[in-house]
Every structure is written in structure tokens, then in C-alpha cells.
Amino acid sequence: REIYLNLFFYIANVPFSLVYFCLFQTVEHGFPHQPSALAFDPKLQLMAIGTKSGAIKIYGAPGVEFTGLHKDTTAVTQMHFLPGQGRLLSLLDDNTIHLWELVAGPPREVGGVKREGMVCLQEVCSYSLPGRPGIESCSATRVTVLLLLRSCELLCVGTEGGGVYFLDLPRLSLKDGQTLLQDQVTQSLPEDYRCGKSLGPVESLQEHPQQPGKILIGYSRGLVVLWDLSTRHANHLFLGKQQLESLVWERSGNSFVSSHSDGGYSVWAVASGNPYTHQPVSSSIPYGPFPCKAINKILWRTAQSGSPVLLYSGGMPRASYGDRHCLTIQQDKEHVTLDFTSRVIDFFTVHSVELEKEFDDPSALVVLLEEELVVIDLQTPGWPSLPTPYLAPLHSSAITCSCHVSNVPPKLWERLVNAGKAQQGQQHTWPICGGKNMAPLPKQQELLLTGHEDGTVRFWDASGVALTPIYKLSTASVFHTDCDPSDDPQDPSNDPDAQQEEEWPPFRKVGCFDPYSDDPRLGIQKISLCKYSNKLVVAGTAGQVKLDMDNDERSDHLVDVSVVDLLQDREGFTWKGHDRLEPRLKPAPFPPGFQPLVLVQCLPPASVTAVTLHAEWNLIAFGTSHGFGLFDYHRRNAVCTLHPNDSLAMEGPLSRVKSLKKSLRQSFRRIRKSRVSGKKRVQEANAALAEQEEVAPVQRRIEPRSADDSLSGVVRCLCFADTFLRDGTHHGPTLWAGTNSGSVYAYALEVPGVGLGRVCERSGAGEGSACAEAVLGKEIQLMHRAPVVSICVLDGRGKPLPDPYEASRDLATAPDMTNAHSVLIASEEQLKVFSLPKVSAKTKFKLTAHEGCRVRKVAMVVFSSTAQEDYSEHTLVCLTNLGDMHLFSIPGLRPQVRYDCIRKEDISGIASCVFTKNGQGFYLISPSEYERFSLSAKVLTEPLCSIHLDRPLEPTPASDGPAAQPQANGTHKNQTSQAEGGSGYTHAHTHTHTHTHAHVCFVIFLIFFLPPRLSFLSSPLLFFSSCYFS
Amino acid sequence: EQEYHRDTLLLIFEAEYRRFALKRNGPGGFQEFYHLLQTIHRIPGVDVLLGYADIHGDLLPINNDDNFHKAVSSANPLLRIIITKREDEPVVFATNSLQRRKKGLGLTGLRTTGSSSTHQKNRPGLLIGSPQDFRQISSIIDVDILPETHRRVRLHKHGTHKPLGFYIRDGVSVRVTPQGVEKVPGVFISRLVRGGLAESTGLLGVNDEILEVNGIDVAGKSLDQVTDMMVANSHNLIVTVKPANQRNNVMHRGSKMSAGNTSMRSAGSTGSAPSHDSPSPASQSNPITASNSVAEGDSEDEDEDGDLIIENDSLPPYVSHHVTNGNNSNHNKDSPSRRPDSSTMVRPLPQSVSMPNSVGASLSNSPLAMSNHNGSPTHTASSSQESMREDGNIITL
DSSP states (O other): OHHHHHHHHHHHHOOOOOOOOOEEEEEEOOOOOSSSEEETTTTTEEEEETTTTTTEEEEOSSTTTEEESSSSSSOOEEEEEEEETEEEEEETTTEEEEEEEEEOOOOOOOOEEEOOOOOEEEEEEEEEEOOOOSSGGGGGGEEEEEEEEESEEEEEEEETSOEEEEEEETTTTEETTTBBBHHHHHTSOHHHHHOOOOOOOOEEEEOSSTTTEEEEEEETSEEEEEETTTTEEEEEEOOOOOOOOEEETTTTSSSSEEEEESOOOOEEOOSSSSSSSOOSSSOTTTTTTOOOOOOEEEEEEEEEEEEEEEEEEEEOHHHHHHHHHHHHHEEEEEEEEEESSSOEEEEEOOOOOTOOOOOOOOEEEEEESSSSEEEEESSSSOOOEEEOOOOTTTTSSEEEEEEOOOSSOHHHHHHHHHHHHHHSSSSOOOOOOOOOSSSSSSOOOOOOOEEETSEEEEEEEEESSSSSEEEEESSGGEEEEEEEEGGGGGGGOSHHHHHHHSSSOOEEEEEOOOOOSSOOGGGGGEEETTTTTTTEEEETSSEEEEEEEEEOOOOOOOOEEEEEESSSOOOOHHHHHHHHOOOOOOEEESSSSSEEEEEEESSSOOEEEEEETTTTTTEEEEEEEEEEEOOOOTEEEEEEOOOOOOHHHHHOOTTTTTTHHHHHHHHHHHHHHHHHHHHHHHHHHHHHHHHHSSSSEEEEEEOOOOOOOTTOEEEEEEEEEEEEOSSSSSEEEEEEEETTEEEEEEEEEEEEEEEESHHHHHHHHTTOOOHHHHOOOEEEETTTTOEEEEEEEOOTTTBBBBOOTTTTSSSSSOOOOSSSEEEEESSEEEEEEESSOOOOOOEEEEEHHHHSSEEEEEEEEEEEEESTTTTTTEEEEEEOOOSSEEETTTTTEEEEEEOSSSSOHHHHHHHHHHOOOTTEEEEEEETTTTEEEEESSOOOOOOEEEESSSSHHHHOOOTTTSSOSSSOHHHHHHHHHHHHOOOOOOHHHHHSSSOOOOOEEEEEEEEEOOOOOHHHTTTOOOEEEEEEOO | OOOHHHOOOOOGGGOOOEEOOOOOOOOOHHHHHHHHHOOOOOOOOOOOEEEEEOTTEEEEEEEEHHHHHHHHHOOOOOEEEEESSSTOOOOHHHOHHHHHHHHHSHHHHOOOOTTTHHHHHHTTTTOOOGGGGGOOEEEOOOOSSSSSOOOEEEOOTTTSSSSEEEEEEEEEEEEEEEEEEEEEEEEEEEEEEESSHHHHOOOOOTTTTEEEEEEEEEEEEEEEEEHHHHTTTTTEEEEEEOOOOHHHHHOOOOOTTTTTHHHHHHHTTTOOOOOTHHHHHOHGGGSSSSSSOOTTTHHHHOOOOOOEEEETTSOOHHHHHHHGGGGHHHTTTTTTHHHGGGTTOHHHHHHHHHHHHHHHHHOOOHHHHHHHSSOHHHHHHHHOOOOOOHHHHHHHH
């Protein structure tokens, strides 16, 4: 009885804590990997992109996104919207046709917050043409083209065998007896044209723009038939002789244009009377007379303002420009050849579709390339390209590092946005604006910074669903490089020079995907931003550390350059790697935005492996493979340079000679990798597998980490903290450095004006020129010698110390300086908390020994309770080499929960993972896409949008619907009731994700925190309910 | 003529195993043979006792020409000779009879005789060096709780410079279940490095299946995970294996076991009461762990990793300290003079360059490091007090 009463007492008096952990993969940012199909719904203003992995992504206005995933990971080859209906047809590489529908999801509850059921994309039914009996190969019924009639009731399917099949919509059922086989057409052909040969596959199907029920059928051999569907009779035959690629109607229906494999196009008149037309009205090969490549697709758009606009892809002279990816826009005398850096997948124009209008009046051209989406404004003279608010090619230059800044102060945000606007030029309206973003406005602004191989840092607005570029900072302008930066205008599309050149064809470089780096040394390795003082530190491959300060005015100034030798006068060391970058000596004009103040160059110029900034103390710490340095940027003075180990510093990691070659090779490999087709990759993988089987099985050597590993000198992490290093009564600035060999060095800093004013007093009154000083205070050699991944000092309450300025400006609760501090050291193998100032181990968790996984990323995350507004807990989140997330309480290091998140084979995904402070995170699922995930039910960023459709938006059908869905929403509903207070429904994104095999699981932990006195009597109560959907 | 080749080195109990050939009629007498052995083992001038294993597996002494010739004649063709240091137990020699020694030494230990427990008390004649001179490198533990087919081996990496010396691979393990034979993925030892710790213990063999690493079941874990777990525990690795060769689990009489082969001996000790010369369970072995190692042998039980923590108690650096701390000499020698001036002069860029030197020095000197680890040595402690005092002064100023 006594125990019972005790228990009651405690539960009643201890604040009842309710923190939800969960794992949601909420949204993908960036550009879909390997797109293969494009579609546009002019009524709903929605654009769909299909990928080689079978994913469909629909985009409307910024923030409006839907995702669907085919059951098979087969490439989507074609897509067609049923305009206004919110339905979409997709043709896959495996010859199946699928119908997708936007449906309203059921209302749901996430973390106790009720949410409206939202629209999501769902597959309704699928169909595949049956092979013809008696014909061995199925290639005859392989679908080449689809045509959806405007009435949306009939789908015409052109095939390789030359037959055209008709399917009823939306049921996708074959209309028996209506099939138009090639023989029927051949019979009506004149004898001399027939000459016994087949007409070839159906290359194009186009509906007559004015007379419904009449379609143009274009065969590969060149024959075009105007077919009347109601009479089932050929109205007109156009006896083309050139191999056909595509067809397009003129709006009036009086003529059409055909494009051909020889790089030419022809205009045909549709005159009634003579059933045969032998010659086109006009025909031209724009880039002749030498042999040209095929014009794959042609569009003909009439304009009120004058001549029609002709748009076509390809047609380049084979010998001189056969390798270019081009699209030509032609109107009257204006002729522009858009020169892209990657292959053109498909394109469309945004134009008026109302029948009553006389002209097309195209307003924009949307081109889907293999690596980016380019939109050209056709209304503005000069046809400038429009910046995209989403689908940004993150990989325009390969991402080398990333950094997330949450809760950006409005001041910095505003300045960044303004600086970005100045960079992008005038603002345009985005032509694809379907749907309505229902997501609440983000409570705080979030920045994602990505560092790139070409030395740029891009600032992205990561507050919402659409990852929007804000601002781009180029570091190359500080250096002399082989390629002068003035050759490389910031926005090449606005560059007027390119158009005026007398060159033929009139090329114009468009798009920003540029994987070739001018100088690999410019690559950004580490970024650190102080959001309160607007200072940014960017560190790169050639040991450069650059401090930038935000300035909203243009400025001409000389950047202070300091060279810091990390291996002070060490004899016998020769650096065999790349030289340091040569800084510009002349003052350069810097546009508003972040402007460089100080440049520190490490010697030897090894790549920077760690960097940290303490703006309050005016200090930058940076580490390379050869040691680390501390720089007082206020006084432009290196405070100290230290290298963790003599002999190791001499050696340096690996052979430096290869570094440049290697990085070049890597960047090429990356390009190649992104271009290799799926099939080829499978073949390669199979070949590799076959090879493996022949050789001996994989063996792993079991040896402890040795101290003389060549990489052991690498500085892995650096951290500033105001804590107790000297003794238990005086705290002061400290610097912590962790190396690859499991060593941690702690330095006591003396920063003028910081701490107890000891320095000032000692150095005499009013001494302004006093320098910061550093003295080695402690050294910890972890016995297991695993690389130190992260160091974090915890205050007296066991919470991480706040960021610089946070405490002094009352932006965060002040750290507890009355109780003893401790330091959390996370190595690849263990998490350990040591007491301070006397360093002794307090708690630890041997992750590798227990789980066999190694720590890759560590972050301190604040989890807020969904039930109580003001309640939050600090948690250590740890991503391992197996791609799973482990959550630990701090400072107790008790394991809380574990999630599978990233495939363990996805090494670049794991390496790219970055956490936010509130429990979200990003990782690259492809070179061009970030997956956003959330570990906290409280903070979710996911698409919430609505769309006005012509048809009633049906609620999600039950699970016994016509097709079993990968989304299987029905099962969700059932489980909603089981998971108490949990979430049963999730948006399609969560499931349709191709790149992770993560189970989407909702695990709800209700943790009763019992006081220590009780917790040894009984283990903490843990209520646990979970449901897994895979 | 006396060509010999070194076959294996057995480090257990600092024993050395050599195999050499000699003509049956070659050595003239005991004295000559005695000197020959001393040369071969490079122990000239060390008094040793010789014994040999006869055809019955019994240990018999060689101390005169007669029994030496007897020994040579019994060789067919291999003759196992056991050499023991005489100093180890001089008393034993005086009182011991051949008969007694015969039971006390090596081979009899292999036999799980009931009398083995009495050896320690009744037989002072055991010619084994005192445990302090030995360094344990491996042991079989938990024999009482494991199934007979399994073996739990503890490898003590620390204190030896040998590599652990083994490789693991993926494989298929066959399990017999009530439903029938089941094939499951498993992890196996694929290779032993010659001269490595794993090989020299003889407790691990190629194709042994690894079941647990430091008490954690490896079922369902990938090869890389198991590798990482082993590396993480490499300083004190406990692997539970299912030996591919199950014959050693059963007690065999003498047959193929050599006197010098410690692995056989260890295997033989399973199930028998611990005798003095067989590796004992971990709990007993801890006290005798290497005196020259860094005393981390028992870290597993204590869960004490023994991270090396070097505290520079000289913080903040003042005059009084630098005299005492020799490590910091080249930097700190000028510091006392310079420190006070620092208030008035701007310092040159490189300040604390020499710190790593001190680090290197202290690292290389492990006894010093150890003493720091266990508690500050007196001189640094006093210096810290001084520095504390100075702190106080400054504050009061």
C-alpha cells in the first residue's frame, strides 16, 4: 500500500512529460533524379514529371506537390493529363498504362494535432495491351504513343506494329473491333507508295484542333493519315517520304507541321478534295545543308502579335554540333538556339487552350532536361529564362557540404532576400500555378546552406515544402583562377552578348547545371554561419578559410589575407599536393550580400576538415589533416597553430599528389554516373556480381585501430565553449578539438574582454591590442582510438551550451554555470560524457560494441512536446553507417528509440545528412534531391494543398478497391484507431519514396519520467504502441 | 649437421617451441646435448631441467647419459623434450623424485585425473615459473555455462605487439532444428595470420563460426557490423565460437597432443578442475595479468576503457609551474620571462607551438601517463595549488 501511494505521489508531482518521437519522410526537395516524362494540364495548371524509377511528381504553385509511385520501378515513358479532372495517364517502359487520380485523403491526426484530409495522388487502374495471338514477339503491341481526345473519353494508343488501339476512359478498357490495323491503311494507298514495305510504327497521333473525332496518324516511314473516327475512314493521306519524328497541328486545323529524322520539318496543307497529298507546302532543314540530327519534337504556336512561334528540339548539324542538347525557338527573324548542358527530355508551352480564342499566344516554354527544368518567358522580348521557385537543380555544381540554420532572425532573412533579388534581376510570375498551398505559414524561417564544388555557397529557403533558392555566394572572386570569373556571368540567361554574336546556329547557354568545376581547389568543405552577427565562415579544399560579413551596400575593398602555417618550421616536410589558391591583390567590387572580410590560408594547403566560428569572441577555429589553427579575425591575428601529432602532421593523410587528379576523376565519374541509363547500370551490377562470385569471398580483417594510421592526424571537429577547464570555480572560453585518432585537445583561451576580465587586468588598463591566447589544458586520448565525430559541452543541468550571442542577448535560457559542467564526446564507436574540469568518465554508451554500427553524424536536437507547448527535451540524435538513427537522452545517454532511415548502401546519403535543431533533417537521395525527414511529431514540413477539380473529389476508396495500392490507405485507416493519439495516415510521400527502404513507422513513446529514487525500484514505465507500414 | 628450423613460437607462459633434427647417433652424451639445447634456445648459462615424453605420454627426466640414450632410442622419430628453468623452484629439485615429477609435469595435466586438484598442495615439484613472469594472452572462459560444442575465447590484445591476426567472412551455418536442418547466414573465421595472436593461442581456427562478440549475439548482423563490433572490442575481445574441429572438445588421451602445444592443453582443461598450468577462468586470471602491460586487461568487467587523460594542471601558466614541468621546456623556458611582459607587448603569431611536443613526450612515456591517469603526481598537484593561489591573488587584486 505504501508503495502504491508513493507511486501516486510521484506521478502527480513530477511534470508529466510527453514527447513524441517518430520518423516521417515528409518531402523531397530539389530536382527528381533521372526524369523521363513530362506532362502539363493547362486547365488545372499542373505539371507532372515522371522518372526512370517509376515515380510521378505533380507540381503546381510553389508548395503544391503530389507524389505517386508505380508498383514496379519501371521508367515512366509518357504521361498525359485528363485536363481539369485531376487524372493522369502514365505509360511505363513495361508497356502498361496506368490511370492516376487525385483523391482526398481521410482526416488524420499527427501528434495530437488534427489535420484536414488532404489531396493525394493514387493509382486507380492499369491496363496493358494484349499481345496478338499468333505473333511471337510482343513488340507489335508495344505502345509508342498515346493520344487522349479532348473529350477525355477515348484514348488512342499507337503501337510499334503500326496499329492504333482505342481504349475507353476512365475504365481503360479496349474497344473491341475498333482497332485500326495497318493493313486497313495500306489498302487505300497508291501502289507506287506502298511498294510492299511496312509503314513502320505509329510515331505520332494528334487530334484535329477544330473537328473532334478526326485524328492525324503519323507512321514512321513518313505517311500521315487524317483518320475520321466516326466513319472509320481515312479522309486524307499525306504521302511523306522522309522518316517521321513528330506532328503538330496548326491551331486553325488548316495545316500541320511534321518533323523528320533528317533534321527538317515540313508544313502540310489540309485541303479537302484530293485524298492524296504528295508534297508539303514548304519544307526546310534549318541547320542544313550538312547532315543534321533528327528534330525529335516540334511545336507550332500562333501568336496574335505576328508570325507563329516554332519550337523544336534537336536538328543540329551532326558533325559540328551533334553533341549539343538544343532547342530552337523561331519567330519571324528571331531565332534562338537554346544550348543546354543536359539532354532534352520533353517540353511544352503554356498557352491559351480555350477554343474560342483565335491564337495560341504562348506565354512560356517549359523544358524538362535530364538535370534541370528550364522555363523561358515567351512574352518578354529576348525570351529570358525564369528562375524556378522549386525543382531547383541542387547539383548544378556537385554539393560538397551542407549546413542548416534554424530560426533565422528577420533582419538577416530580409537582407538575404534583398541581396538575392538583386542577383536574380526582375521578378517574373511563375506560369505553373495550379492548386492552393494550404500549409500554414512557417513559424520560423529556416535556411539551408549548400557548399558546392565550384566554390559557391547557395542559400535556400527551407522553411516550407518548396526549397527555393534565395541567394548565391561565390567565393571564386577572391582568388585568381584559370578561368576569370568575369567570363562567367552570374545569370547567363540574361547575358545579351550571346545573342548578338554572328555565330550560326545562334546558341544561347541556358540553365545552371554545370558539373564541370573550373578548379577543384575552390570546393567548399565546411560552412559556419552566425545568424546573430551575420558572419559567415566558408572553408574550402585548398585550406582557405574565408570570413564574410553581410553588407547591404556595394563595396570595393581589399580582402585581408593571412597565411597560417600549421607546421611551424617543421623541417623535412614537403607538401606534394595542390598549391594554395592565389588571392587577388587588387580591390574588387563586391555586390551587396555577404562580402569577404578576411581570408586565412592554411599551410600546407590541405582541405579544411573542420571549422567553427565564435562571433562573440571574434575567433575562428579551423582544422585540416595537418593540424588546427585559431584565428582572431578582429585583430587579424593567428592566435595559435597546433598540430595534434608531430609525426602524423609530417605525413599527412594518404598521398596528396593524387588529390587533384582524384577529384577531377570523381567529378567525371559523377557525371557519367548520372547519365548511365538504368539498364546499363543493371548490367554493370550483374557483371560486378558475377565477378565477385568468382573471386574468394569477402574477408574482413580484425585488427584494433592503430595509432599510426595515416589518417589519424585529421582534425574532425572543433567546438568553442564557455566552461570550466581550469578549475571548478572559474569558467572561461575554451576550444575543443577532436581528431581522427580519438584524441581530444582542450585549450583554455584568454579572450580580451571575455570572462572575468582577468586578461585585461593583468595586461594593464585600457589595453586594446591584447591578443587572444590559447594554452593546452587537457588532452584526452580515447582508448578505442576511434575518430571523434563531435564534441559538445553540457551545462550544469546537462543541456548543451547555447550558441554565441544567444545567452548574452537573452535569446536562450542562460546556461547553468553553478553546477559542474560536463563534456560529451561522440566518437565513431562510443558516446561518452566526461565531467569537467577534472576529466573523468561519467556515462557512456558503446554503440559499436553493442550494435556493430559506427557513428557518422551526431546532433543535439530539441524535441518539443505536442501536448505541452513549453515542454521540450534535449536529445542526442546519432546517424550511423547503417543508415539508422539512434536517439539518446542526455546527459544520461540512455537509448530512446531507433529508426531505420537511409539505406546503408547509400553512403553519400548518409554522408550528406544534416539535422536541424528541432528534429528535422535532410539527406541527399540522389545528387539532385534532398529528402526531408522529421523525428519530431511536433515539427513537420509536408505538402498540404488543395485543388479545384471539375469532378467531385472522392474520398479515398476502401482497400478493396479495383487496384491494390502501394499506398494502401485503407489499412492506414484501420490502424488509426489502434494507435492511440497517433497518426494513422500519412501522405503519399512517405510511401512513395524510392530511395529508402525505411519502414515508415510511427512509434509513440509515452515516457513517464520517474525520479531517481523510484526508478531503481522499478524500471521506467514505458508504454509503447507501434504500427509498421512498408 | 645440426640444422634446425624454427617452427612456431608459443608465447604462452613465455615458452618457446623449437623443432630441430639431429642424428640418432649424433650427440655423444648428456652434457653435449645439454649444451646443444642451450645454444638452440639461446639460453647459454641458464640452468635448466630436461625431461622427455615417453611413448606412454609420461614425462621422464633427462639428467645423465643413460636416460638420455634411452630417450633417444624411444624417439620414433619425434622426441619431445621439455626444458624447464631450474631457478623457478630450486627447492623442488632437491627433494623431488623422478616419479613425482613424472606426474606433475605437462602431459599428465592433459589427463583429467581426479588427482589433478591435489597437485598444487601435494606436489611442490611442478617446474613452472611463477605466474608473475607470464602474460596472459588468451583464455577459455565460461566453460561451465556454455554448451560443449561452443567455446568462448578471450584474447588479451594489450601488452603484446602481435596483431590479433585473423579474418572473418560470411558463410552459411547449418543448424539442426526440430523442423529439420536449417541454413542460416553466419560469420566464420576465414584466415589466421601466421604468428598472430589468434593463431598462437590455438584456440581459434579457420572455419570456426562466430556466435557472439563480447556477449552480443551476431545473428542477423552483417559482416561489416561484426567486424566493427570486434574492432571496437579489440582491446579485450571475447568471441564465442563453434569450432569447426569439434574433436578437441572431447577429452582425448594424449594421442595427438604435444606437450608444448598449449592450445591442446587449454582445450583439455575444459571440464577439469583448474590445475596450475592450465588457463583458468577469467575471474582467476585477472590478478596475474601482465605487469608490463598498461593494466587494462580486465577492462571488460569494469567497463573501464582507460582513456588516457592528460591534464595540464599548469593552467593558467605561471612562473612557478614551468620549472617543475620538464615537458614544456622549450616553450615554457622563455615563458616565465615573457609572460609578465605580455601585457605590454604584442605577441608574435605562434604562441603555444610547443604544446604538442609536450603531448608527444608524455604519450611516449607511458608510465608517466599512467600516473597522471590515476591521479596527479605530487609535483603537478602542488603546481596546480600554486596556480590556484595565484588565481586567487589576481581576483583579489
